[in-house]
Amino acid sequence: MTEYFIRRILQSLLVLVLVSIVTFGLIHAAPGGPTQIFLSPGLSQEAAKVQAHNLGLDQPIHIQYFKWVGGLLKGDLGYTFKNHVPVGEILWPTVGNTIILMGTAWILSLLIAVPWGIYNSTKPYGFSDQTSSFIAYIGFAMPTFWFGILLQELFALKLDWLPLSDMWTMGQEGNLSNLFMHMILPITVLTLGFLAAYSKYSRSSMLEVLEQDYIRTARAKGVKERKVIFRHALRNSLIPIITILGLDLPILVGGAALTERVFNWPGMGRLFIEMAVAREYSVLMAIALITAVVVVIGNLIADILYAIVDPRVQLGKGGKSA
Amino acid sequence: MVKTKKWIALLATLTLFGALFVGCSNTKSNESSNTKNPTGSAVDTKKSTDKPVDGGTLTVSSFSDIVSLNPIFVADSASGDVSRFVMASLYDLDRKGNLTAEPWSLAAAPLEVSEDGKTYTVKLKKEAKWSDGQPVTADDVIFTIDTFRNPKVGSPGIGQFDKVDKLEKVDDQTVKITLKQVFAPFQYSLFNQLIPYHVLKDVKPEQLKDNPYGKDPAKTVTNGSWKWSEWKRGQYLAFEKDPSYWGQQPHIDKVVYKIYADQNTEVQALMKGDTDLIQAIPVTQVEAVKKKDGLTVLLAPGPLYEYVAFNFKPENFPDNYVPFTGVKTRQAIATALNREGMIKNILKGTGTKLNAPFLPGTWADPGSAVTEYNYDPEAAKKLLAEDGWVAGSDGILTKDGHRFSFELQYNAGNSRRQQVAAVIQQNLKEVGIEVKPKAIDFSSWAENNLTPGKFPAVLLSWSLNNPDPDGEQTYSSKYFPPNGQNMGWYKNEKLDKLWVDGYSTVDQNERKKIYEEVGKEISTDLPYVFLYQYGLPQGLGSRVKYAEADAPEASLPYGYYFHIQNWWLTQ
Numbered sequence: 001m002t003e004y005f006i007r008r009i010l011q012s013l014l015v016l017v018l019v020s021i022v023t024f025g026l027i028h029a030a031p032g033g034p035t036q037i038f039l040s041p042g043l044s045q046e047a048a049k050v051q052a053h054n055l056g057l058d059q060p061i062h063i064q065y066f067k068w069v070g071g072l073l074k075g076d077l078g079y080t081f082k083n084h085v086p087v088g089e090i091l092w093p094t095v096g097n098t099i100i101l102m103g104t105a106w107i108l109s110l111l112i113a114v115p116w117g118i119y120n121s122t123k124p125y126g127f128s129d130q131t132s133s134f135i136a137y138i139g140f141a142m143p144t145f146w147f148g149i150l151l152q153e154l155f156a157l158k159l160d161w162l163p164l165s166d167m168w169t170m171g172q173e174g175n176l177s178n179l180f181m182h183m184i185l186p187i188t189v190l191t192l193g194f195l196a197a198y199s200k201y202s203r204s205s206m207l208e209v210l211e212q213d214y215i216r217t218a219r220a221k222g223v224k225e226r227k228v229i230f231r232h233a234l235r236n237s238l239i240p241i242i243t244i245l246g247l248d249l250p251i252l253v254g255g256a257a258l259t260e261r262v263f264n265w266p267g268m269g270r271l272f273i274e275m276a277v278a279r280e281y282s283v284l285m286a287i288a289l290i291t292a293v294v295v296v297i298g299n300l301i302a303d304i305l306y307a308i309v310d311p312r313v314q315l316g317k318g319g320k321s322a
Numbered sequence: 323m324v325k326t327k328k329w330i331a332l333l334a335t336l337t338l339f340g341a342l343f344v345g346c347s348n349t350k351s352n353e354s355s356n357t358k359n360p361t362g363s364a365v366d367t368k369k370s371t372d373k374p375v376d377g378g379t380l381t382v383s384s385f386s387d388i389v390s391l392n393p394i395f396v397a398d399s400a401s402g403d404v405s406r407f408v409m410a411s412l413y414d415l416d417r418k419g420n421l422t423a424e425p426w427s428l429a430a431a432p433l434e435v436s437e438d439g440k441t442y443t444v445k446l447k448k449e450a451k452w453s454d455g456q457p458v459t460a461d462d463v464i465f466t467i468d469t470f471r472n473p474k475v476g477s478p479g480i481g482q483f484d485k486v487d488k489l490e491k492v493d494d495q496t497v498k499i500t501l502k503q504v505f506a507p508f509q510y511s512l513f514n515q516l517i518p519y520h521v522l523k524d525v526k527p528e529q530l531k532d533n534p535y536g537k538d539p540a541k542t543v544t545n546g547s548w549k550w551s552e553w554k555r556g557q558y559l560a561f562e563k564d565p566s567y568w569g570q571q572p573h574i575d576k577v578v579y580k581i582y583a584d585q586n587t588e589v590q591a592l593m594k595g596d597t598d599l600i601q602a603i604p605v606t607q608v609e610a611v612k613k614k615d616g617l618t619v620l621l622a623p624g625p626l627y628e629y630v631a632f633n634f635k636p637e638n639f640p641d642n643y644v645p646f647t648g649v650k651t652r653q654a655i656a657t658a659l660n661r662e663g664m665i666k667n668i669l670k671g672t673g674t675k676l677n678a679p680f681l682p683g684t685w686a687d688p689g690s691a692v693t694e695y696n697y698d699p700e701a702a703k704k705l706l707a708e709d710g711w712v713a714g715s716d717g718i719l720t721k722d723g724h725r726f727s728f729e730l731q732y733n734a735g736n737s738r739r740q741q742v743a744a745v746i747q748q749n750l751k752e753v754g755i756e757v758k759p760k761a762i763d764f765s766s767w768a769e770n771n772l773t774p775g776k777f778p779a780v781l782l783s784w785s786l787n788n789p790d791p792d793g794e795q796t797y798s799s800k801y802f803p804p805n806g807q808n809m810g811w812y813k814n815e816k817l818d819k820l821w822v823d824g825y826s827t828v829d830q831n832e833r834k835k836i837y838e839e840v841g842k843e844i845s846t847d848l849p850y851v852f853l854y855q856y857g858l859p860q861g862l863g864s865r866v867k868y869a870e871a872d873a874p875e876a877s878l879p880y881g882y883y884f885h886i887q888n889w890w891l892t893q
Contacts, residue, residue, distance in 0.1 A: 030765070051476040054528055083390045084532045090555055149586060157594055164594050165587050170558065170578065261583040266557050270583050274386070274556070279765070 008303070012296040019292040020285075024065050027281050055081055068285065078282035087286050090271070095290065097167060098260070098267035100179075102252045105187050109194035114241065117202030121210065121237075122229065124203075132199050139196025148189045148262040155185060165264035186263040190256060201244055206237040235309045242309065246302025250294045372867065378891035379576040380866065382883075383588055383597040387556050387581050391544075392536025393515035394469055397478035403601075404579050406883050407561045408544040409515035410569075412444065412463070417875050417884070419684060419789030421509050426547055426569050426887050428458055430495070433512060439504040439828040444512065446495040451568040452518050453544045460491040465519040467499070474527040482511040506825045506833060507790035518543045547572045547887050557581060573890035592617065592861050598891075599866060601882050602858035605670055616864030622876035624857030625786040627676050628739075629850040630655075630730070630746065632779055635811040639778060643724045646779075652848040654705035656695040658753045659746060663697070665854055668741045673854040678841040679784070679793050681855055681877060686791035686834060688841025702753045711754070719754040727756035731771060732781040734761035739781050742853070746781070775803035775811055783856075787879040791837050794821035797849060812849035865891045 052058045056067065071078055077087035120129040156164035163169065163182050172178040209215065210233055218232050219225075257269030264270075268287060275283040388401040393409060396402050413433060414424045423429040428450050434443040450458035469475055471483040485508055488500040501508060517535070521543050525533050534541040539550040547569065548561035559579040563571060580597055582588035589607050591597045593614050603611055603619060611617050632652065636642035646652055665673040674682050677692040711719040711726060719726040730746060732739040743759035750757050759781075762771065771777040784796065795801045798821050799813040817840065824836045845852075860874060860882050872885035 050473050054476060054531075083395065083537060085537060094556070152587070152590055157590060160594075164590055164596055165582070166557070170560075170580075262587055264582050264584065264587055271556060274583065 008300055012300065015296055016289070016292055020069070020289060021065070023285060023288040024068065025061070027284055028061055028064075068282075072289075077286045080280050080282060082278065082280065087282050090283060091268070091286055091290075094266055094268040094271045097265065098269065099252055101183065101186060101260070101265055101267060102190065102256070104183065105190035106194060106248075106252060108187065109191045109198055110245075112191075113195050113198035114202045117199040118206050118229070118234070118237070120199070120203045121206035122225075124207065129203070132203070135192070136196035136200050139192045142192075143258075144189050144193055144256060145258040145262045147192070148185065148259055151185045151188060152262070165262075167266055186259055186265060189259055189263075193256075198241070198244070202237065202241055205240045206233060209233045209237040212236075238309050239306060242302050242305045246298045246305075247295075249298030249301070250291050252294070374573045374867070374869075374888070374890040375892070376571075376573050376890070377575050378865070378893065379578060380574045380599070380889070380891060381578045381580055381597045382599040383580040383582050383591065384601060385582055385585060385588065388553075388559065390536040391542055391550065392530070392533075393466070393517060394475060394477045394479070395531065395536060396515075400581075403880060403883065404559055404561075405515060406546075406880055406886070407548045407577050407579075408542075408546040408550045410450070410458075410546045411515050412512045413509075415513055415789060415878055417878070419878060421513060424885075428516065428545070429512075433509060435509075435828050439506070439826075440501045442499045442501075442508070442512070443492075444497045444499065446497075447568075448495060449568045450545060451566075452520075453549050453564060453566070454518075454521075455566065456518065456520050456543075457494070458516065458545055459494045459519070460497045461519040462516045463497045464489045464491060465523065466514070466516045469517060469522075469527065469530070472527045475530050476528075479514075482508075482514075504826045504828065506828045507788065507792045509828075510788050510790050516545070518545075548577055570887075572887045574886075577886075589861070592863060595863060598863035599882065600861040603861045605672065605859070608859050611861055618862040618864075620860040620862065620874055620876065621672060622857060622860075622874075623672075623674060623681075623855045624876050624881075625681060625789075625879065626783050626857065627679065627681070627786075627855045628742070628781070628783045628853045630659075630779060630781055630853065631810045631850045632812075632848075633775065633777055633810045634813070635775065638776055639728070641724065643722075645721075645724065645726050645728060648709040649847060650705045650709040651711070652851070653693075653695070653846075654702040654709070654753065655750065655755070656848060656851045657698050657705065658702035658755075659695075659749050659851060659853075660697040661853055664742055664745055668738060668745070669854070669856060672859070673856040676852045676855050677845040678852060679796070679844065679850075680791050680837060680841060681786060683877070684789070684791070685830065686837040688838040688845075691838045692841045692845035694845075699749075699752050706753060706755075713754055717754060718756050725756070726754065727758065728778040729758045729760050730779045730781055731760050731762055731767065731777050733764040733767055735764075743781055772809050773804060775809040777809075780809075789878065791833075792821065792825050793840075794825065797821065797844065810849060814843070814847055814849070817843055817847070865893070867892055 049058070056064060059067075068078060077091065079086055080090070116128070116132060120126070120132050123129060152164055155162045162184055165182075167179065167182055168175065169178055169182075210229075215228060215232055218228050223232070257273055259265070260267045260270040261273065268290075272284065272287050275287070382403075384400055384403065386398070386400045388404050389395065389398050390401055391405050391408060393405060396405055410426055410428050412428050413421045414427045416422045421433055423432055428446055430445045430447045434445075435441070436443075444463060446458060446460065446463070448457075452458060467483050467486060467489055470477050470479050471486065473480065485501045485503060485505045486499060487502040488498075490498040490500070492498055522530070522533070522535060525535075536542055537553075539553055542550055544550060545568070547564075547567060549564040549567075550559070551562045552558075552560040558581060561577040561579070563575050580591075582591060582597075585602070585604060586607075588597065588600050589603055589611060592600050592603075593611065608619055608621075612619050632646040633639075634644055634646065636644050639645070646655075661675050665671065665675065676682065677694055678688055680687045706719060709721075711721050714720040714725060730743055732743050740759075740761065743757075747757040747759055772780070772782075796807045797812060797814075798806075798808060798818045799811075799815075800806065800818065801808040802811055803809055820836055820840045820843065824833055824840065827833060827836075857876050860876065862874075866889060868885070868889040872888040875881040875884040878884060
């Protein structure tokens, strides 16, 4: 077990280093870099050079990279180019805001989707199953931002029941009921999106398990259907869902940029777009890195959960782990 | 005035995102304006004759956050907007764009210019004070200009003070600025804000950008009508009345500058009443906003114009052959383009035709002195024939074995330009010229094509954020890339000289005559085909009121907050 963890962590570190090199390289290769802010008319070439030098942009790219990594190891994410603000000061609040929004939507959709999917698998093509399919189609087919605009139009403008956008009403920061009102619309949009996927996954995964020989055996033995489902089938059917959840974890911090934009939610997805437009490399790099870390952690957690739900998965022995 | 002329980079990027993220409604693409009512719209119900009342919170919104409120580093429009609330300018602009000393300006009297046009005397108001109680003095003026022009500081506004020779403190309230040469546009460099000498004098120039001044409300000493109370990054900024403000108190207690990531949401916020003023309503949504009771849409043209720029450098064409060399050819292209059609169908009637780089209605507008081009394909064909172009076997004109075919570049995601480019392609096809429109991402376009001057022809706009008509940096052969903005390598010695004449006198009547000459020459010689002036419809909520003299003025930089000190709110 320990050996397995050490190996996985080392692998993860390697992945992170590779990710950082690739993102750093790609971002710096893109045209229209931060030096574009020096393009203002009248700024002499010399003055522009002084500025590039002050920001360290005149150094070779590998030196810039090592400086950046050096800063990271000391917990320094760097500064924005345009106004020299520490990246963390901009970034961390948005991460928290995104987790509040995405986490709620995610948990809510799991709480609905998994039991519902399992129930539907016991009565395939019944009314509930058909309804779920219909919702899934809508959830998949409808662009989230468009659905968001529709909800805003109806509930915020026409009916005037709910706030249009933002996380808090100004001056009411910290008031939880205010936050709750602001969350209803974006959560509805996001939950519908998640719901579509998760209910389908859990239904099909359960159906697959129910066709297995051991389920037939259990039924032949006369085990009650309830027990068949919850005792014999459920745990096994959860394995693919855990994989999906592990892979989806980055969404929690990455945020749904479009939903955040439409609802003016001050989260990381929205920040990423704004910073891409402003060519603030240090912020973009930090976001890319955080996302990569979460992907790695997500996979690690998924692997551990396998071991819990599926005793057949033996960690650390002969590389049999998933 | 930090921004003189810039490619509409911000608009372009926003257009891109508008198109990408508000996909179904093409929003941002048609920023345009109605020129039928140049000084405001017929539906302006804000102009009130009631007595102003004090109090209330005005929420204005925008789509980007500020960078810094330190005037030395203000280069983006959000920071420029917001700094109006907390920082008094040395001088302000009147509705016609003349420099003036308003009650809220730091200057006590209009700018004095010496007989020889080289020395400017600035007199400050005795009562003007910083928010920490210190007086605003000549030291602040001198320190500000010295900081602007110090290359170590890295101010984007460095260029506006490069003609300054000497700064003299006459007394605490008086500064003499002497220029190296007569340069009339310099006066607009004084439509600028100051930094406090007593706070920043010990900061090293290269560390000014790291200094919290301009970023931390508590550490930013200001001298304007409101003081900065809060900055919630990416969300909003708040400004409150300052009881110790040196001038007359504004009517509005608190101003909130709210940032919306999505333009559609911003328009909905106006309709819901979450915001009281938005700077730009997409053309597609103007009708919906107008229908809503109490909302006002101001459709006046802004300080920007669109054009097709030719390139005159042979290296940019196959076989090193520049098809635009003949003046008759360029005039033929101007004649072949249906600009009225573009304004009517693409801008939905919200734009004004333009034949020279001067905004219609401004003091330097040469009016009828310019050569006017009216849509006439037959006349265009005649001009092309006179210039030696003959139809080839495929219907495309040729001259000396070269087909008349060129690439017209514009920025991807801007649907207005995309449509205009298609009309240009169609119009020129009718007279035998092949146009290949090509959309390029703005950043790489600017870096690879515009700045180095490498393109056959471009469809682009200039934003004139300085009311001065001087256009030397854009049209003179002194300013070829990479040192200037004459990106099409256009050379016309007569114009080169006229631009210099234009800024070498401070007598406005004389300047007017010179720019009339410029207008004549440039509209005949056509380095560009000038298309139209356009703008962004501004939206106002029902609570906002102002007297007629204080109405927003779209043609000015920051004009949507024109005389905001005098506005008031009803409940």
